Amino acid sequence: MAPLVTIILAAGKGTRMKSDLVKVLHPLLGVPMLSYPVDLSVTKLKAQKTIVVVGYQADRIKERFKGEPIEFVLQEEQLGTGHAVLQAIPLLQGFEGTVLILCGDVPLVRASTLRGFIESFERDEAVLSVLTTFVEDPSGYGRIIRDDKGLLQRIVEEKDATKEERTIREINTGLYCVQAPFLREGLQGIGRENAQGEYYLTDLIEIARGKGFSCSAFRAEDSLEVMGINTRVDLATAHERLRQEKVRELMLSGVTVLDPSTAYIDRGVTVGKDTVLHPNCTLQGKTVIGERCVIESGVKISDSILGDEVTIRPHCVITESRLEDGVVIGPFAHLRPLTEVRSKAKIGNFVEVKKSVIGRGTKANHLTYLGDAVIGEKVNIGAGTITCNYDGFKKHQTIIGDRVFVGSNVEIVAPVKVGNDSSIGAGSTITRDVPEGALAISRVKQKTIPGWSEKQKRRREKED
Structure with a gap:
C-alpha cells in the first residue's frame, strides 16, 4: 500500500x-x-x-x-x-x-x-x-x-x-x-x-x-x-451494532454471555476466559475482569479491575475499585471510588465501601458503611457497623488491625486506630484508640423494670 x-x-x-x-x-x-x-x-x-x-x-x-x-x-x-x-x-x-x-x-x-x-x-x-x-x-x-x-x-x-x-x-x-x-x-x-x-x-x-x-x-x-450518524435514532442504531460486535468478540475469546441481548459492555473493557456474565450486566470504561469470574444479574462495574475467580452477586455497583482474586461481593453492595478489596475478602448485602482498603479474608457481610478506612486481614465487621468519617468539615480515617472482631451495630468515630487481635462489643460507640488485644465496649448500663407491661395495661384501662 x-x-x-x-x-x-x-x-x-x-x-x-x-x-x-x-x-x-x-x-x-x-x-x-x-x-x-x-x-x-x-x-x-x-x-x-x-x-x-x-x-x-x-x-x-x-x-x-x-x-x-x-x-x-x-x-x-x-x-x-x-x-x-x-x-x-x-x-x-x-x-x-x-x-x-x-x-x-x-x-x-x-x-x-x-x-x-x-x-x-x-x-x-x-x-x-x-x-x-x-x-x-x-x-x-x-x-x-x-x-x-x-x-x-x-x-x-x-x-x-x-x-x-x-x-x-x-x-x-x-x-x-x-x-x-x-x-x-x-x-x-x-x-x-x-x-x-x-x-x-x-x-x-x-x-x-x-x-x-x-x-x-x-x-x-x-x-x-x-451509515452517517445524524440523529439520536442513528446513534442508537450504531450503538446496537457496536454492542453486538463487542459481545460477539468476548464470546469468541472464551467468555460465557448468558443473554447476549442484555449485555452492555464498553469498547475498552476486557474480560478473561471462562468468566460468566449473567443477564443485564453493564461493564463500563476501562474495566478489566479476570478469568473464571461470575458476574450476576443487574451488576454495573465501571473503570475497575477484578482479579481471577471473583464473584459479584446481583445488583451491585462497583466504581473505580480494585478487587483481588477470590473476592465475593454482594448482593446489593456498593463499592465507591478508591476501594481496594484484598483476596478472599467478602463484602455482603447492603454494604457500602468508599476509599477504603479491605484486608485479605476480611468479612463485612451486611448492613455496613466503611468509608476512609484501612482494615487488616481476617477481620469480622458486624452488621450495622459504621465508620463515622465526616465531622461536618473534613474526612477522617479509621485504621483497624488484623484479626479484629467488631460486633454488630458499632459506630467508630474517626480518627481512630484499633489494634490487632482486639474486639469491640456490639452496640458500642468508639471514639478513642483501642489497644492491641483489648476489648472495647461502650454502652449505657441496662435497666430492667419488672411488671412494666402490667402497669401499662392498667394505665390504658384508666384512660379509656
Whole structure:
C-alpha cells in the first residue's frame, strides 16, 4: 500500500442531534464517536499522519483527544466538505501518496473495508475514488452518477438533483481516496455555485474528468457499516451494532454471555476466559475482569479491575475499585471510588465501601458503611457497623488491625486506630484508640423494670 495520510472531517455541530454537545463527542460504547475513525487511521491503517478538521467546539475536541498522535486544523466557518479539506492542505505539503478522507460521524466502517477501498483505488490508477453503497431510501444523500461504461461520472447532491437522479439508490458515503498532488491542485478549482452555496468535495470528480483523469467507485456491501450518524435514532442504531460486535468478540475469546441481548459492555473493557456474565450486566470504561469470574444479574462495574475467580452477586455497583482474586461481593453492595478489596475478602448485602482498603479474608457481610478506612486481614465487621468519617468539615480515617472482631451495630468515630487481635462489643460507640488485644465496649448500663407491661395495661384501662 502506498504512503497514506488520513483527513477526518469533524467540524460540524450536528444540529439534528438536538444537543449542546458537538456531534462527534457523543459516546458510543464508552468512547466518543470520533474515536472510531481516529483509531482506524492510527492503529489499524497506520497512516503516516492523521489530520482532524475541527470547527464547532474545537477546543473541547482537542482537549478530549489530548495526547493522541493526531494533528488538528480549524475550519472557522463551515462552508462545505471541500472547504474543510482545504484547511488540511498546508499539512500535506511534500506528500505524494494517498489521502484517505473519513467522516467523524461514520463510526461503523471496518478496517477491512477501508483496506479493500484503498487497494481498489491504487489498482484502478484513478486520481480519486469514492466509497459508495446501495440503500432502500436514498433521501438526503448524494447520488452516484455513472457513465455508459459504469465508471464514476459525478456525484449530485440531493438539492441539486433532477427528479430522475433522485431515484438512484447508489449513494455517496462521504469517504474518499484521492492522490495528494491532484487533491492540492483540484481544490483550487472548486466553486460554490450550488443550492447550498458551499464548496462540495464531490466537484473534484468533474474537475478530474475535465483534465482527462479517471475516477472510480468502490461499493461497501453493508450499508449500515457506512451509515452517517445524524440523529439520536442513528446513534442508537450504531450503538446496537457496536454492542453486538463487542459481545460477539468476548464470546469468541472464551467468555460465557448468558443473554447476549442484555449485555452492555464498553469498547475498552476486557474480560478473561471462562468468566460468566449473567443477564443485564453493564461493564463500563476501562474495566478489566479476570478469568473464571461470575458476574450476576443487574451488576454495573465501571473503570475497575477484578482479579481471577471473583464473584459479584446481583445488583451491585462497583466504581473505580480494585478487587483481588477470590473476592465475593454482594448482593446489593456498593463499592465507591478508591476501594481496594484484598483476596478472599467478602463484602455482603447492603454494604457500602468508599476509599477504603479491605484486608485479605476480611468479612463485612451486611448492613455496613466503611468509608476512609484501612482494615487488616481476617477481620469480622458486624452488621450495622459504621465508620463515622465526616465531622461536618473534613474526612477522617479509621485504621483497624488484623484479626479484629467488631460486633454488630458499632459506630467508630474517626480518627481512630484499633489494634490487632482486639474486639469491640456490639452496640458500642468508639471514639478513642483501642489497644492491641483489648476489648472495647461502650454502652449505657441496662435497666430492667419488672411488671412494666402490667402497669401499662392498667394505665390504658384508666384512660379509656
